[in-house]
Amino acid sequence: MVSFTKLLTMGLIAALTEASSKRGAAYNEASLVKTLTSGKSGAVSWSYNWADSVDGDMPTGVKYVPMMWGTSSVSGWTSAVKTALSKGSTHILGFNEPDMSSQADMSASSAASLYKEYITPYGDRATLISPAVTSSTTSGQGLDWFKSFMDDCSSCNVSALAVHWYGGSFADLESFMKKAISTAGDYDIDEVWLTEFALDADINGIVDMATSKTFLEKSVAWLDSHPKVGGYAYFYTANNHLLTSGSVNAVGDVYVAASSSSSTSSAKSTTTKKAASTKTKEAASTKTKTAESTKTTDAKNTTTTAKVTKTVTSTKKVTKTVTAKKAAKTA
Ligand SMILES: *[C@@H]1O[C@H](CO)[C@@H](O)[C@H](O)[C@H]1NC(C)=O
Numbered sequence: 001m002v003s004f005t006k007l008l009t010m011g012l013i014a015a016l017t018e019a020s021s022k023r024g025a026a027y028n029e030a031s032l033v034k035t036l037t038s039g040k041s042g043a044v045s046w047s048y049n050w051a052d053s054v055d056g057d058m059p060t061g062v063k064y065v066p067m068m069w070g071t072s073s074v075s076g077w078t079s080a081v082k083t084a085l086s087k088g089s090t091h092i093l094g095f096n097e098p099d100m101s102s103q104a105d106m107s108a109s110s111a112a113s114l115y116k117e118y119i120t121p122y123g124d125r126a127t128l129i130s131p132a133v134t135s136s137t138t139s140g141q142g143l144d145w146f147k148s149f150m151d152d153c154s155s156c157n158v159s160a161l162a163v164h165w166y167g168g169s170f171a172d173l174e175s176f177m178k179k180a181i182s183t184a185g186d187y188d189i190d191e192v193w194l195t196e197f198a199l200d201a202d203i204n205g206i207v208d209m210a211t212s213k214t215f216l217e218k219s220v221a222w223l224d225s226h227p228k229v230g231g232y233a234y235f236y237t238a239n240n241h242l243l244t245s246g247s248v249n250a251v252g253d254v255y256v257a258a259s260s261s262s263s264t265s266s267a268k269s270t271t272t273k274k275a276a277s278t279k280t281k282e283a284a285s286t287k288t289k290t291a292e293s294t295k296t297t298d299a300k301n302t303t304t305t306a307k308v309t310k311t312v313t314s315t316k317k318v319t320k321t322v323t324a325k326k327a328a329k330t331a
């Protein structure tokens, strides 16, 4: 017979587990995750770096999530993912923006084949997350790409949908997320992970702290409260984004503030009609420069071949596709 005290303890543990942060740190430099979370234990529970190995150390309580970036990541994947799992990773991320020619650039069917071969086999040890698609509403991209992928990958054991979002307002983010949650539901997928998001204006670095702070406050509150959001990561844990000159800035402070992740709202998915225009924006030279100079420093520090692989990944990361959306404003 189970004692009342034991039941109470179990209940408390369940409550604590439930309340654990959904917040992630997307990074290129592991040391910046430490800076971000310093003194804020529990604020960030997971991290990823668009790659298959941690490339440094994560702070206690921050679980690394390996990602198979794309077709170029096959070599080394198996040993890297096994290492990550043996060190405590519990989730695996699929390809990075396969719906974009500037990113992983894969057809849904070839992505499904690769997923089945390299990710599905770990379904008994980890929660498998789909390739991360953009918020583009162009036919064949975004959630449309995801649908084709799922049609080809019904036996892939995908447990969560990963999406990226860049846009003009919190209202647009909310509307996109509701659409993503509804689309995932069509495939009996219960969880959506928002693995990159920021205001369009901030892709190359935050332009206006006050605006971004308000945006992030609203976003974090909504994402924390929505029961179908499994995880999220603001773009990203780097200088000019969540940090400035190596210190957490005002926006970063919002991101690591004590979280209240109780699930109160069970928002019903509503279909919002949107006039959408998609444009592809080449990375502004400022961001390319920042990323490259960071990498140069990094490469000087360590000179392993793994580093070289990651450099390629990061370089690809730099070109961002931006989806500009016009959505019905809901106060
Ligand atoms: C599929 O995923 C679920 C949930 O993560 C897991 O429990 C199950 O073992 C997986 N199935 C296979 C065949 O790996």
Ligand SMILES: *[C@@H]1O[C@H](CO)[C@@H](O)[C@H](O)[C@H]1NC(C)=O
Pocket (backbone or CB within 6 Å): 031, 056, 301
């Ligand atoms: C080199 O990398 C290590 C581990 O990531 C870090 O602790 C150290 O500060 C770095 N050194 C320099 C000079 O960047």
